[in-house]
Structures are given as structure tokens and as C-alpha cells.
Amino acid sequence: MSHFSTVKTQLRKKEFLKQALIDLGYVPQEGENLVRGYRGQTVKAEMTVEMKQGGDIGFRFNEGTKSYELVTDLDLWKQSIPVERFLAQLTQRYALNTILESTTKEGFQVSEQKRNIDGSIELVVTRWDP
């Protein structure tokens, strides 16, 4: 039946996480890599972004929540936006890519896509069924 859902997006699929990072202008690397933090300390992560400035950014899969989590040394955060804003942007991009890919696979076509003044993205997809 027709319905209305609200979904709290989690970074679950590696390929969409990677694409979201690329869309935001980062160069992600897959595979077990080290995230560099304060005084050369490191942690392992499954997806990493080497940063020219500040500490690296990594993503580790949390078996409990079945989603990827950010791992970085917050004391070394030198990006132009705060970490919360970075995660929000990444999650929004991830959600958009996931929706586009999944609905296209199901035969839907995008009939409208726009960005609102409040920063939200509106997307309408349609399909004709016999």
C-alpha cells in the first residue's frame, strides 16, 4: 500500500560510501589501510582517505550496527568544515546515490531532482506498470 517512511541513513554499502567520498572531492582507498593520527599513531580501517593537511580519515565497519563509522583523530581535524558537517554531507550524498541506483535497478526513471534552499534534495522517480 502507499505509505510514507522516514529513514535514518546509515553508511551500509561500501560501494556507495566510496562514491559519496568521490562526489565530495576526496580520493578514497579501499582495503586495509592505516589512518594516521597524532604523533604518527595509526589505526586500521577498511576505507581510507589520505589527507594532505591534518589527520587521515578512515571508515571501519561496525558489526553491531552493520554500518561504516568514521575514524579519525579529531584533534588533527583541519578540513574547511566541521566533522559533523562533513558526516552530514557524506550521508546525504550516500543516500542520494543509494536511492538513484536502487530505483534505476527497479525500472524507475528520475522525473525531478532539485536542491532546496534549506540544503535538502528532492527527488521524484516514476515507473509505468501494466
Next chain:
Amino acid sequence: MAQRTLRFKIRQDGRVEETVEGLVGDGCIELTEKLEAALGTVEQRKTTSEAFLRKEVQKQIIPAEIH
């Protein structure tokens, strides 16, 4: 021919509001379940007025882990 429409509003914090139009019966749930599984946790789901126009009684199971 019937038109199926999915409307999404992806908020700045990544939360997604999804509205499904034109789908009758469980097909609508099936279609979006896959999508919701890839996206994350469903916080809220309610049927639109359209759902009440149908004769047959519909049942839907909402996963217990909703929070």
C-alpha cells in the same frame, strides 16, 4: 497502465523522507524494503490516505528494531 511514483526528500543530515504513490497491496512494501535495507533504519512508516481506499484489508509488519 498505472504510474508508480516515489518521492524522496533527503535532508541535510542524511535523513530520508519517502512517499510512495500508486502502489496497491504489499508490492509497495516489497519494492521499498530493499531500498530501506540499503539506506538504514526506518524510523517511521505510515500509510497514506490512498491505502484506505482499497477494499481488502492490508497488514504490514514493522520490524521490531525500529527506534
